[in-house]
Amino acid sequence: MTRFDGKRRQLLQFAAFGTMAAAWPGAILAEVAEMGSVPSSTFKPDVEIELTARKDTVSLRPGAATHVFKYHGKLLKGPSSTLTELPGYLGPTLNFVRGQKVRIIAYNQLPEPTVAHWHGMHVPQKMDGHPMYAIDQGERYVYEFEVKNPAGTNWYHAHTHEKTATQVYQGLAGLITITDEQEQKLDLPSGEYDLPIVIQDRRFTADNQLRYLQHGRRERAMGFLGDTILINGQIDRAIPVKTRAYRLRLLNGSNSRIYKLGWEDGTPLTAIATDGALLGKPENYPYIMLAPAERVELWVDFSGRELGSDLVLYSLDYHGVMPRMGGGMRGGMGRGGGMGMMEGGLVQGEKFPVVKFHIAEKTSESPELPKVLIPFQRLLDRDVANPDKPRQIGLSMMHMSPELNRRSFELLAVAESEKIPVNTIQKIRITQEDHAMQRGGRRGMGGMEDVDGIDERGGRRGGRGGGGGMMSMAHPIHLHGQQFQILSRLVQDRHGSGYDTVKDGFINTGWKDTVLVMPGEEVTIIKPFQDYTGLFLYHCHNLEHEDMGMMRNFLVR
Ligand code: C2O
Ligand code: CU
Numbered sequence: 001m002t003r004f005d006g007k008r009r010q011l012l013q014f015a016a017f018g019t020m021a022a023a024w025p026g027a028i029l030a031e032v033a034e035m036g037s038v039p040s041s042t043f044k045p046d047v048e049i050e051l052t053a054r055k056d057t058v059s060l061r062p063g064a065a066t067h068v069f070k071y072h073g074k075l076l077k078g079p080s081s082t083l084t085e086l087p088g089y090l091g092p093t094l095n096f097v098r099g100q101k102v103r104i105i106a107y108n109q110l111p112e113p114t115v116a117h118w119h120g121m122h123v124p125q126k127m128d129g130h131p132m133y134a135i136d137q138g139e140r141y142v143y144e145f146e147v148k149n150p151a152g153t154n155w156y157h158a159h160t161h162e163k164t165a166t167q168v169y170q171g172l173a174g175l176i177t178i179t180d181e182q183e184q185k186l187d188l189p190s191g192e193y194d195l196p197i198v199i200q201d202r203r204f205t206a207d208n209q210l211r212y213l214q215h216g217r218r219e220r221a222m223g224f225l226g227d228t229i230l231i232n233g234q235i236d237r238a239i240p241v242k243t244r245a246y247r248l249r250l251l252n253g254s255n256s257r258i259y260k261l262g263w264e265d266g267t268p269l270t271a272i273a274t275d276g277a278l279l280g281k282p283e284n285y286p287y288i289m290l291a292p293a294e295r296v297e298l299w300v301d302f303s304g305r306e307l308g309s310d311l312v313l314y315s316l317d318y319h320g321v322m323p324r325m326g327g328g329m330r331g332g333m334g335r336g337g338g339m340g341m342m343e344g345g346l347v348q349g350e351k352f353p354v355v356k357f358h359i360a361e362k363t364s365e366s367p368e369l370p371k372v373l374i375p376f377q378r379l380l381d382r383d384v385a386n387p388d389k390p391r392q393i394g395l396s397m398m399h400m401s402p403e404l405n406r407r408s409f410e411l412l413a414v415a416e417s418e419k420i421p422v423n424t425i426q427k428i429r430i431t432q433e434d435h436a437m438q439r440g441g442r443r444g445m446g447g448m449e450d451v452d453g454i455d456e457r458g459g460r461r462g463g464r465g466g467g468g469g470m471m472s473m474a475h476p477i478h479l480h481g482q483q484f485q486i487l488s489r490l491v492q493d494r495h496g497s498g499y500d501t502v503k504d505g506f507i508n509t510g511w512k513d514t515v516l517v518m519p520g521e522e523v524t525i526i527k528p529f530q531d532y533t534g535l536f537l538y539h540c541h542n543l544e545h546e547d548m549g550m551m552r553n554f555l556v557r
């Protein structure tokens, strides 16, 4: 394979002088083509960080150390609380304050290209870690942005062309926390009572090295599933807690595993924040679905628990997220079956413990759960530019090829329907195309233009019994840029599909940047596209799907 860097420059040249120039406003093009390798003299950072991606080893299991990729941070300027370390392979947690001006000088010391993306953050396109800005070994990229996001939990990770899955898998990820004045007034548990919980699944070889997928396209299309759960980049850590309230910041940093989080004793979970921000008020759930890239913050009160006892957070039983094939294969897809499982692994939807809290100390002081958190304004039809013409994102996996609107990712390509006027709020409808086709094409292919091969594929419409090419599985869909709200979820065929085993675990009331779309489901969201023009990605955050091309650009202009 040619070096990506060369390819990138070539593509940018193509973009500047080729056919794309006509489709793209010149100012945006100029911005796209410019690499951020030099700090700007006009940007006055409050916080300055060096972030280096390099090879490292960590001790994860008894015996040999494990080779990983790891982000190393160094604070050059700003409050000393800006960087906090996690003990495993994850990068430092970046703790920002809303309004801060942040400069991150990213270095690549890996033997392959990489680029860092600040997932959930509302930043200019050049600062967003688009794969076109990947840097080679020895190069650097200077990010400069103002923290516009409200208090919440975001994260950062590699976003390299066709290498996101393997780089994140090997360790290139870390948390971002943001605080602001509104949050500080709430007096939420802080310091040692504010705990990060990054959940990831991994597999190990006999000599303790990370083992990734070795099989074919089919396994990749199902997504990587590990058999070992890691919390904050470590195995089997019981977290000691006191008998009082805690704030837990959970991130599903797994490549493709979806968790159905529930306390072992059936205590409801109290959510106080979703992906991008605090909720309007705390909400109780019997369990919470956490798909790759999603975050949820929980308020957990351990007071009244017995000293020395344990409380375990499980991933509970569920089903219906893995593919159901057309025709004859359907019967053979039982729970213990081969789909989505490597030999001996944990099946997607199987019950297993995620993290254990050990009640280690008694204390009498504990904060009270606030009744309200932040003002939350629901976005409605009257706020959007296209109330009657939602933009479509059709999810499909025809022939093991995960796609969006029947298109694959191309670095700089933008279709007509992917152009969005800046400073508008858009209604977007995400649908499962294969499922619709299985069901007789209720949604059909409406709204999609110039798609090659549509007739050939469309010909399969309604062919429930014919051939194994059609499948529908759950996809966690992520949109870069500003957080969105979920307007509605509609599902066909809820019976027998497994939907009832997950439906009470979706939080539809908060700010989101990733939403799990179940087979047969149609999710409508409302998303602002404010402040910044340029290319912003949207994609499936099943990282195997992302790397297989289930990603596209919006051009905001
Ligand atoms: Cu978490 Cu496009 O990324
Ligand atoms: Cu992102």
Ligand code: CU
Residues within 6 Å of the ligand: 402, 474, 475, 476, 540, 541, 542, 545, 550
């Ligand atoms: Cu997907």
